[in-house]
Amino acid sequence: xRALVLEQRGVLSxxxxxxxxxxxALLGPRDVRVQLHxxxxxxxxxxxxxxxxxxxxxxREPMILGHEASGTVIxxxxxxxxxxxxxxxxxxxxxxxxxxxxxxxxxYNIDPAVxxxxxxxxxxxxxxxxxxxxxxxxxxxxxxxxxxxxMVEPLAVGVHAVTKARIPPGNIGVVMGAGPIGLVTALAAxxxxxxxxxxxxxxxxKLALAESLSPSISGVDVGREDLAERVLKATEGWGADVVxxxxxxPVAAARVFEPLAPGGCxxxxxxxxxxxxxxAGAAMVREARVxxxxxxxxxxxxxxxxxxxxxxxxxxLITRTFAFEESVLAFETAAAAxxxxxKMQIALPQ
Ligand code: ZN
Numbered sequence: 248x249r250a251l252v253l254e255q256r257g258v259l260s261x262x263x264x265x266x267x268x269x270x271x272a273l274l275g276p277r278d279v280r281v282q283l284h285x286x287x288x289x290x291x292x293x294x295x296x297x298x299x300x301x302x303x304x305x306x307r308e309p310m311i312l313g314h315e316a317s318g319t320v321i322x323x324x325x326x327x328x329x330x331x332x333x334x335x336x337x338x339x340x341x342x343x344x345x346x347x348x349x350x351x352x353x354x355y356n357i358d359p360a361v362x363x364x365x366x367x368x369x370x371x372x373x374x375x376x377x378x379x380x381x382x383x384x385x386x387x388x389x390x391x392x393x394x395x396x397x398m399v400e401p402l403a404v405g406v407h408a409v410t411k412a413r414i415p416p417g418n419i420g421v422v423m424g425a426g427p428i429g430l431v432t433a434l435a436a437x438x439x440x441x442x443x444x445x446x447x448x449x450x451x452x453k454l455a456l457a458e459s460l461s462p463s464i465s466g467v468d469v470g471r472e473d474l475a476e477r478v479l480k481a482t483e484g485w486g487a488d489v490v491x492x493x494x495x496x497p498v499a500a501a502r503v504f505e506p507l508a509p510g511g512c513x514x515x516x517x518x519x520x521x522x523x524x525x526x527a528g529a530a531m532v533r534e535a536r537v538x539x540x541x542x543x544x545x546x547x548x549x550x551x552x553x554x555x556x557x558x559x560x561x562x563x564l565i566t567r568t569f570a571f572e573e574s575v576l577a578f579e580t581a582a583a584a585x586x587x588x589x590k591m592q593i594a595l596p597q
Contacts, residue, residue, distance in 0.1 A: 250311040250374035251574040251593075256299030259575045264311060267370060271378040278378050279330050280322035281338065285397040285568075286373050287315030288591045290426065292365055293581045294520055302519050306367045312578070313373035313593070314340035314364035317387070317396035327381045337396040339383040339403075339547050340364035340372075356544040363542070373574060375595060385547050388555040394568070397592055398431070398561040399550045405431035406550055407543035408514045409439045412489045416440030421478055421487040421506050424494035425453035427564060427590045428516060430460065432491045434559045437461055445487065445506075447474045447499075452587040460563060475505035482508070486533075491516055497523045504529035512536040567591045 250264045274280055291301060292312045299306050320334045330336065341363040343350045349358035365371025387396050405428065414420070420441040422433045425448035433444045446457040447467040454466030467477050478487050486508030492500050495517025503513050503525050513535055517523075530537060553559040566588045569577035574593055581591055 248374050248376065250370075251313065251571075251578075252309045253296055253306060253312050254309045256306065257296065259296060259312075259578055261572070261574055264370075264374070267311070267374065271376075274322060274324045274378060275380075276324040276326040277381050278324045279320050279327055279336075279381055279384055280376055280378050281318040281336060281384065282321045282376050282597070283316055283318040283372055283374065283595050284393040284597065285317050286313040286593045286595065287397045287401065288313075288577060288581045288593065289315055289401065290428070292371070293578065295365070295367075296578050297582050298520075304367050308368055310365065310367055311370040311373055312365050313371035314366075315397050315400040316340070316372050316377075317393045317399075320384070321376065324381070330381055330384060330386060335387040335393065335396070336384050337387060337399045337547070337551065338372075338377075338379050339385070340400060341542060342380060342383055354544065356542045373571075373593060385551055387551060391551060391554045394565055394592060395554050395561055396551075398564065398590065399547060399554070401427050401590070402431045402435070402550045402554075402559065402561055403543040403546045404428050404516065404540070405433075405435035406546045406553075408432050408491055408516050408538075408540050409435040410546065411538040411540055412491070412512050412514050414439055414441065414489050414512070417442045418488035419478070419482055419508075420444040421474070421490040422446045423474070423490065423492050423499050423503065424448060424496075424517060425450065425457045425466070426493065429491070429493035430457055430564055430589060431561065432493055432516065433457060433464055434460060434561070436489070436491070437463055438553060438558050441489075443481075445474070445478055445481075450586045453589065456563065456589060469499075475502070478506035485509075487511060489514065493517050495520055495523070497521060500525055502526075504533060504535060507533055507535055509533045510535075512538060514538045514540060516540055564589045565592055569593050571595045
């Protein structure tokens with residue numbers, strides 16, 4: 248089948264990949280075949296394209312990109328009970344070994360054996376169809392469109408981060424970074440009951456978009472003002488109850504405790520692409536709790552439910568949609584990081 252292939256660092260092509268057709272010719276009894284509808288372009292896809300690796304994950308063989316997806320079930324395995332042909336779905340891209348120690352402990356996202364779309368050597372899903380386990384495929388209510396559904400994957404990162412933070416209603420939150428992950432984290436923090444969320448970034452258009460999402464979001468342009476100063480001033484010198492680090496930038500992350508209140512919590516979300524350091528002394532004097540997240544676990548149904556109820560609306564984050572035939576252009580555009588774009592998606596022919 249025709250797919251968007253990262254041949255090697257910096258080289259993309261839209262071409263047939265017969266090995267995928269062969270590998271997916273037969274369905275397992277608990278698998279479904281999905282015709283893909285919308286695939287989001289993730290920062291990780293772009294990073295593999297521009298750098299050929301993320302941390303220990305190195306692209307050594309041609310790999311199909313894409314892991315944020317929605318589509319329609321077109322075939323079901325013999326033992327599938329929860330899904331039927333015609334169901335609209337979104338898919339969780341990481342498939343763990345169900346018998347692994349991590350899976351049995353409920354930590355399936357950090358199972359060392361997890362096979363995650365578009366993480367070498369596993370192919371992604373920028374292609375017409377894929378085969379996926381029923382257990383990691385989630386039916387969409389009629390009110391959730393395909394484009395929104397392809398946002399469930401990044402939203403899951405934010406919802407997992409907020410879940411790890413264990414924040415009660417009325418907290419003051421800070422999200423460092425107004426990229427897609429930062430913005431879904433801000434939305435998830437508000438859905439969890441934060442009274443106010445400060446979102447920091449260097450991009451004025453991204454901050455404007457952040458503020459347009461909710462009157463409870465305040466943008467902080469860190470090129471023009473100091474984040475900690477602004478947050479301390481707004482909280483009578485106390486600081487924020489929770490700080491989410493979603494820039495992955497060593498410069499930003501080094502200062503992650505500065506806006507944090509005593510006894511507060513920092514959640515590290517970004518930072519897999521390059522090593523980051525932070526000030527442990529600053530954490531100690533606050534007795535800060537530090538949480539780390541790696542992707543997500545057990546949150547896809549919650550994300551779908553919040554999109555369905557309107558508790559979270561991700562549609563304003565989708566700023567551009569390309570046709571599948573324009574996939575190479577889409578990645579070239581994403582790699583240039585246009586300041587006004589947040590989430591770009593690719594729509595497959597139906
Ligand atoms: Zn992603």
